[in-house]
Amino acid sequence: xxxxxxxxxxTRRLSSLLPWCAAFLVAASAQAQVVRPxxxxxxxxxxxxxxxxxxxxxxxxxxxxxAEIQPLRGFEEPGFGVSAEIGYLxxxxxxxxxxxxxxxxxxxxxxxVSIRGVPIINNVEGGEAxxxxxxxxxxxxxxxxxxxxxxxxxxxxxxxxxxxxxGGTGDGxxxxxxxxxxxxxxxxxxxxxxxxxxxxxxxxFPDVALDGADPSVFNVEGDDAEYDIITNLGGGLRFAFKAxxxxxxxxxLECPAELETGEAGSFMVMTxxxxxxxxxxxxxxxxxxxxxxxxxxxxFSAPGTYTVSAMVMNDFGDDTETCLVTVxxxxxxxxxxxxxxxxxxxxxxxxxTVDATVTDADEVTVDFGxxxxxxxxxxxxxxxxxxxxxxxxxxxxxxxxxxxxxxVTVGDAYCAGVAELNPVFFGYGATTLxxxxxGRLDENVEILRRCPDVCVTVNGYSDGxxxxxxxxVSQARADAVVQYYVGQGIAADRLRAVGRxxxxxxxxxxxxxxxxxxxxxxxxxxxxxxxx
Numbered sequence: 001x002x003x004x005x006x007x008x009x010x011t012r013r014l015s016s017l018l019p020w021c022a023a024f025l026v027a028a029s030a031q032a033q034v035v036r037p038x039x040x041x042x043x044x045x046x047x048x049x050x051x052x053x054x055x056x057x058x059x060x061x062x063x064x065x066x067a068e069i070q071p072l073r074g075f076e077e078p079g080f081g082v083s084a085e086i087g088y089l090x091x092x093x094x095x096x097x098x099x100x101x102x103x104x105x106x107x108x109x110x111x112x113v114s115i116r117g118v119p120i121i122n123n124v125e126g127g128e129a130x131x132x133x134x135x136x137x138x139x140x141x142x143x144x145x146x147x148x149x150x151x152x153x154x155x156x157x158x159x160x161x162x163x164x165x166x167g168g169t170g171d172g173x174x175x176x177x178x179x180x181x182x183x184x185x186x187x188x189x190x191x192x193x194x195x196x197x198x199x200x201x202x203x204x205f206p207d208v209a210l211d212g213a214d215p216s217v218f219n220v221e222g223d224d225a226e227y228d229i230i231t232n233l234g235g236g237l238r239f240a241f242k243a244x245x246x247x248x249x250x251x252x253l254e255c256p257a258e259l260e261t262g263e264a265g266s267f268m269v270m271t272x273x274x275x276x277x278x279x280x281x282x283x284x285x286x287x288x289x290x291x292x293x294x295x296x297x298x299x300f301s302a303p304g305t306y307t308v309s310a311m312v313m314n315d316f317g318d319d320t321e322t323c324l325v326t327v328x329x330x331x332x333x334x335x336x337x338x339x340x341x342x343x344x345x346x347x348x349x350x351x352x353t354v355d356a357t358v359t360d361a362d363e364v365t366v367d368f369g370x371x372x373x374x375x376x377x378x379x380x381x382x383x384x385x386x387x388x389x390x391x392x393x394x395x396x397x398x399x400x401x402x403x404x405x406x407x408v409t410v411g412d413a414y415c416a417g418v419a420e421l422n423p424v425f426f427g428y429g430a431t432t433l434x435x436x437x438x439g440r441l442d443e444n445v446e447i448l449r450r451c452p453d454v455c456v457t458v459n460g461y462s463d464g465x466x467x468x469x470x471x472x473v474s475q476a477r478a479d480a481v482v483q484y485y486v487g488q489g490i491a492a493d494r495l496r497a498v499g500r501x502x503x504x505x506x507x508x509x510x511x512x513x514x515x516x517x518x519x520x521x522x523x524x525x526x527x528x529x530x531x532x
Contacts, residue, residue: 035191036092036142038316040242044085044097046196048234051075052105055213055228079105079127081232085135089240091247091317092142101131103230108160108211129210129230130158131202133180151182155202157230159210176209178202178227184235191244197235204228245276247317253310255323260330264299269310269321276314284309286325300327333400334361339393345409351382352408354391361395361402369408383410386452415451421524424481428514429466431476433484441481444524445488455494455532456524458482463519464502475499481522494529 080103087097108127135153157176184198204210210228252270259265269281271294283291285298286306300306304327311320339356346352354366355378366374368381369389383389391406421444424437433441448454460478462470478497486492506519 035244035246036089036139036188037192037240037242037244038089038091038247040089040240040244042087042089042095042097042238042240044083044087044099044196044236044238046083046085046234046236048081048083048200048232049075050079050081050103050105051231051233052079052107052211053229053231054107054211055207075231077106079103079107081234083232083236085133087135087137092244093139095137097135097137099131099133099135101129101133101232103129103131103232105129105230127160129160131230132156133202135180135182139186145188147186147188149184149186149196149198151180151184151198151200153180154178155180155204157202157204157209159204160212161206161208161210162212174206174209176204176206178204186238192240192242194238195235196238199231199233201229201231204230242315245314245316246272246274248272248275248279248312248314248319249317250310250312250319250321253321253323255308255325257324258326258328259300261301261303261327262299262330264297265325266295266297267308267310268295269312271312271319275312276316279312279314282311282313284311300325303327303329331399332360332397334395334397334402335359336361336393336395336402336404339404339406341391341406341408344407345411346383347411347413348384348386349382351380352391354379354381354393354406356393356404358395360397362397363395365394365396367392367394383408386410386412386415386450411453412451415447415454418447418451418454418526421447421456421526423521423523425517426477426520426522428517428520429468429473430520431473431480433480438484441484441524442488445485445490447526448485448490448494452494453529454526455496455529456485456490456526457496457498458485458522458524460497460499460522461503461506461519462501463506463508463515463517465508465515466520471499471501473499474501477520477522481524494532496532 081101083099083101085097085099087095089095105127108129133153133155135151138150138152139147141147155178157178158173159176161174161176180200180202182198182200184196186194186196188194205227207213207226207228210230249272250269251272254266254268254270256265267283271279281292281294283293283296283298285291285300286308287300287302289298291298306325306327307322308325309320309322311318335358337357337359340354342353342355354368354374358364358377364375364377366377366379368374368383368391370383370385372381374381377393387410389408389410391408392403393406394401394403422440424433424440426432426437427434444456448456458478458481460474460476460481462473464470466473475497476499478499482492482495482497485495503516503519503521506516508514508516
């Protein structure tokens with residue numbers, strides 16, 4: 001039969017893309033959630049019913065004027081196609097693959113075609129076509145078990161066209177090329193395995209490459225379609241070699257805003273709990289150092305502002321966050337050194353000089369330990385009483401305090417010369433103190449109060465003529481003196497009572513009264529309390 005190209009406009013061939021567009025609209029993006037793989041090599045195998053729309057698709061007994069209202073004309077004599085694809089999943093939504101197609105298209109073979117009486121092809125043998133495609137595939141709802149997808153790419157096509165059929169010389173094949181587009185549904189059976197249903201079309205240029213027919217070569221009016229179309233309706237299986245996982249993401253980063261030089265700060269990165277293990281964390285501290293671990297401690301040796309970077313990584317992705325840490329010089333508390341008193345010991349009324357080396361102090365106080373203070377160094381002081389004193393120096397600023405202590409011994413030159421104290425005398429056979437005796441002991445008490453480092457041994461005596469046991473009488477007289485001292489406030493541990501018995505120097509002939517009154521006494525013998 002004869003075909004008029006005027007009745008085969010471009011819109012008829014483009015209409016072959018429409019039958020399968022509805023597939024995209026029925027995608028069940030609200031299906032149960034599933035985790036699809038990413039960062040993985042995949043393979044895809046598919047089979048399809050193949051259709052052809054071109055110069056030969058109306059070479060049947062149908063009325064050619066009906067072409068514009070019959071978009072499925074290319075499937076009146078459908079063929080088949082098989083494809084294998086290998087590619088890489090960049091993430092769950094995007095992949096890129098290389099696919100090879102073999103297609104058997106009956107409309108391409110065993111036809112005799114004429115246009116307005118001009119023969120174009122006679123007895124084309126076979127109906128095979130081959131495609132090599134490069135495709136990007138996009139899944140907008142990758143977390144749904146059923147997700148629509150879009151395919152976009154390009155193809156090289158080998159069909160029936162030869163050079164002589166395009167008006168040239170020779171019988172070499174004409175290699176076609178053109179864009180590829182497709183829509184479909186991807187159904188995840190398992191995280192790695194899925195099936196898909198879809199439609200895909202390849203627009204082939206030049207017009208002669210696929211079917212060997214190009215009416216414009218023969219100057220026939222009305223053919224404004226300079227391409228043919230191959231459409232595949234089918235499905236297949238896809239398999240990803242790497243199991244799916246969840247990319248790690250930083251959900252929080254804890255950093256100290258300010259540190260002092262040398263001060264260790266705590267740093268912690270928090271990631272999504274569903275991140276697929278193992279997860280590695282690397283810290284760049286901004287000072288040339290780096291560390292690994294989710295929680296770290298780090299210190300900086302110099303003041304400044306540092307950009308700290310935390311990077312987390314697993315097999316499915318990585319994420320980086322930064323924070324700023326300001327490092328300042330540490331505040332300096334005051335310090336005291338070389339605390340000293342000159343001299344370290346002296347007598348009552350003598351001046352001491354207290355001094356120290358003070359650094360970074362706003363205020364200095366000196367406590368001399370006797371209720372008096374000073375507010376500057378060096379400080380001079382004289383003590384009114386003997387004793388051992390502790391001098392405390394305190395240095396203060398807004399960042400802290402420092403103290404030091406100095407022992408000071410205050411003596412009395414008078415006490416160093418105390419070699420004897422008043423003795424007391426007793427009546428014949430008596431062991432009680434007389435008024436004269438207490439008066440003499442009061443003088444001794446004054447000395448003992450002034451000289452706290454003087455201790456006393458009280459030796460009691462008898463003249464040998466007194467009734468009773470001489471040792472007992474002498475001990476009673478010594479005890480009476482000690483009891484008097486204690487009653488006047490002298491510490492008992494500074495006193496010792498010893499009964500000596502008969503005074504070896506007693507001489508009753510020298511005393512007109514009975515016995516020897518000089519021997520009936522108690523002597524207070526002073527000595528240093530050291531070793532008493």
